[in-house]
Amino acid sequence: MTQESSPPALHAEGLTRRYGSRLALADCDLRIPRGRVVGLVGPNGAGKSTLLQLACGLITPTAGTLRVLGDRPGADAAHLARVGFVAQDTPVYAALTVADHLRMGARLNPSWDPDLARRRVAQVGLPPAQRAGRLSGGQRAQLALTIAAAKRPELLILDEPAAALDPLARDGFLRNLMEFVDELGATAVLSSHLLGDVERVCDHLVVLAAGRVQLAGDVADLLARHRRLVAPRGALDRLGVTPVHVASADGYDHAVVRTADGPPPPEWTVEPVRLEELVLAYLGRATDGSAGAVERAEAHR
Incomplete structure (x- = not known):
């Protein structure tokens, strides 16, 4: 087998x-x-x-x-x-x-x-x-x-x-x-x-x-399904994007988002997400009490 x-x-x-x-x-x-x-x-x-x-x-x-x-x-x-x-x-x-x-x-x-x-x-x-x-x-x-x-x-x-x-x-x-x-x-x-x-x-x-x-x-799949966005503060809300977790500094939101949420505006900064950053984003999300719709697709494969 x-x-x-x-x-x-x-x-x-x-x-x-x-x-x-x-x-x-x-x-x-x-x-x-x-x-x-x-x-x-x-x-x-x-x-x-x-x-x-x-x-x-x-x-x-x-x-x-x-x-x-x-x-x-x-x-x-x-x-x-x-x-x-x-x-x-x-x-x-x-x-x-x-x-x-x-x-x-x-x-x-x-x-x-x-x-x-x-x-x-x-x-x-x-x-x-x-x-x-x-x-x-x-x-x-x-x-x-x-x-x-x-x-x-x-x-x-x-x-x-x-x-x-x-x-x-x-x-x-x-x-x-x-x-x-x-x-x-x-x-x-x-x-x-x-x-x-x-x-x-x-x-x-x-x-x-x-x-x-x-x-x-799988780590490779999870990293491919997420990215980091840097956008003007509040822009994520106007676009209707729900980040996994977001931190704000100097007038910008630094957010980990799912690729399934669609492409961001071209003027936003888009970067790959690191494993440590991905883990901390989901832990921060759970701590914030906003983990009602957790990422579970791979848990059921």
């Missing part, structure tokens, strides 16, 4: 999750195709970790449905083996050595690839006899990633694994992530606050804010 004919890596319909009276995710519809490296971005409290925990089967929805690789998350041991997860604090067991972690991974995972695990541990310079508690933050992250990847999963889920790493360690982590994705042919979902990291490695984007999907789709 090809990736095109396989069920999507993740498919949510009306997905909702509450923690008591707090609404973490609200009626989310999302479809992530296979074979992508997905950047999941949004502010603290947006629902990113909740979505990833739902996808791993660690928690269950309050309402709606979620399918991961065509099945209920964590449906059985076989399904759990198809998903690799690296949590935000890249958890490892401080008292166990690197070699202990690999032996434990082999016992717990029927599809464990010992050659991949040993090769990657050697490549990143992890001493097999070293206890995990004495590894640096970057080394612990590499160990956690190696354990997740040596399962040979179809889906890798990473919840801000590089957030606390220094730039050099983060660079090494991202390079190894991309090597794993390429070697395994896996889909990866990377939650991150660092838009530079997302821009570097991701070809699909999901923007979450206020518990809702604000934007989703």
